[in-house]
Amino acid sequence: MPADSPRVAAMTPEHAGEVLAIYRLGIDEGQATFETAAPTWERFDAAKLAAHRHVALDGDGRVLGWAAAVAVSDRCAYAGVVEHSVYVHPGARGRGAGLALLRALIASTEAAGIWTIQSGIFPENTASLALHARAGFRVVGTRERIGRHHGLWRDVVLVERRSPVIS
Numbered sequence: 142m143p144a145d146s147p148r149v150a151a152m153t154p155e156h157a158g159e160v161l162a163i164y165r166l167g168i169d170e171g172q173a174t175f176e177t178a179a180p181t182w183e184r185f186d187a188a189k190l191a192a193h194r195h196v197a198l199d200g201d202g203r204v205l206g207w208a209a210a211v212a213v214s215d216r217c218a219y220a221g222v223v224e225h226s227v228y229v230h231p232g233a234r235g236r237g238a239g240l241a242l243l244r245a246l247i248a249s250t251e252a253a254g255i256w257t258i259q260s261g262i263f264p265e266n267t268a269s270l271a272l273h274a275r276a277g278f279r280v281v282g283t284r285e286r287i288g289r290h291h292g293l294w295r296d297v298v299l300v301e302r303r304s305p306v307i308s
Contacts, residue, residue: 159204
């Protein structure tokens, strides 16, 4: 691994400020989520699965990006399916943080017996779509005009990765 490659670690409360700041930057760009405000750390922490939260860190320990997952349902048939988010600081893009985060998420979910990781991505977010393709995700389809964002209807491209090792 090159010396300037990000290091991935488990997300902890000490990362909260930087994680939420990166989340806010993604929200402000308008191409990452339907959300219009970042949650408090308490809400974020309660919503995300503890074993599947990762941060990418630079050599000085600064957070470059994060990935986290939530269960898609409490129904037992969907016990092995999670929905994820991945955000990279605008100043850190193109340095491998996103791919490192997705690889860490894949590893942690497979170790836990999770067979499908999914997400919805705005079609205009071509960088995220390309990143997910590089990490082995496939496009399942497009949900057209699924939600309103700042008064406009938006489509969402559904992507998923089915584990080849969980049967």
